[in-house]
Amino acid sequence: MKIGNVNVKGYAALAPMAGVADRAMREICEEFGAAYSVGELTSAKALTLGDKKSTRFLERGGVGLFGNQLFGGEPEIMAAAALIAESFSPDFIDINMGCPAPKVANNGGGSSLLRDPKLVGQVVKAVADAVKTPVTVKIRAGWDSDSINAPEIAKICEDSGAAAITVHGRTRMQMYAPPVDLEVIKAVKEAVKIPVIGNGDVIDGPTAQRMYEHTGCDLVMVGRAANGTPWVFEQINAYLKDGTLLPPPPLEERLGIMRRQLELMRKYKGDVTALLEARKHVAWYMKGVRGAAKLRRLCGEIKSFEDIEIICEKALAEGEDM
Secondary structure, eight states, X not given: OEETTEEOOSSEEEOOOTTTSOHHHHHHHHHTTXXXXXXXXXXXXXXXXXXXXXXXXXXXXXXXXXXXXXXXXXXHHHHHXXXXXXXTOOSEEEEEEOOOOHHHHTTTOGGGGGGOHHHHHHXXXXXXXXXXXXXXXXXXXXXXXXXBOHHHHHHHHHHTTOSEEEEESSOTTTTTOSOOOHHHHHHHHHHOSSOEEEESSOOSHHHHHHHHHHHOOSEEEEOGGGTTOTTHHHHHXXXXXHOOOOXXXXXXXXXXXXXXHHHHHHHHHOXXXXXHHHXXXXXXXXXXXXXXXXXXXXXXXXXXXXXXXXXXXXXXXXXXXX
16 A cells, blocks of 8 residues: 555554554554554644644654644644644654544544535645645544535545545544444545545454455554554454464563553653553553453552552462453
């Protein structure tokens, strides 16, 4: 698959997840074979106003393919922000038109754009005309069940200069439930000629294969299933290559991977921020451990990196679920 002139190898990409898929997580997922990763949701307006935190979201890290993701509903501001993002040398620039979070959607960004197809075209064209880097767009099925318009939106994006489309097969109102609608992703694939990336409920090799076979998509995207399980990309790649069902790494190895991720977080964010954010990541890594619920409660009380080591010792003592 190609995004513009960029060759993409592999079967599954890491989804952008605000406050989760930071540089550390992206680099770990890359090690396990993620086809590419996308940076955290970045406000175009904040970028153009020189916000330092937003600018840090543009740092790529790693050596794999990487895209910056921008959100906003004003074409001129989105174009200006795209030029700033391009200066960080991403492989592509992604426009978010799928985020369901109220603080984004209620302020003219993310999935709210799905209600204004004309504005969608204006935003995509403004960004595509402003930069030389390929432009992609991430959308949802529609705003709600009465306005499923992903195929229409995707065609507008293609005609306005988008090089690829990612479709999360749920509406904004559905958030992350119920099960993803594969039919709408299939309809998008049939509506456009550019590559289509299918997103939603891909958690392992079999679900990735189901997405590919049902929709005809060119790539799948993994989001929440990668939290605490970055080896999911290795598992998907193995399954789709030759049907191999790779088991998760042994618990001790999984905890070692977690420690590496936390060390990268400390390196990139400093101890204070890394420690606060470690709580959710450590909790995710407890999946598959006996007594995981109790261990996750301890994760919410983490106050030092020594606390994390104590949790690791308890996890090893408990052992894995059979």
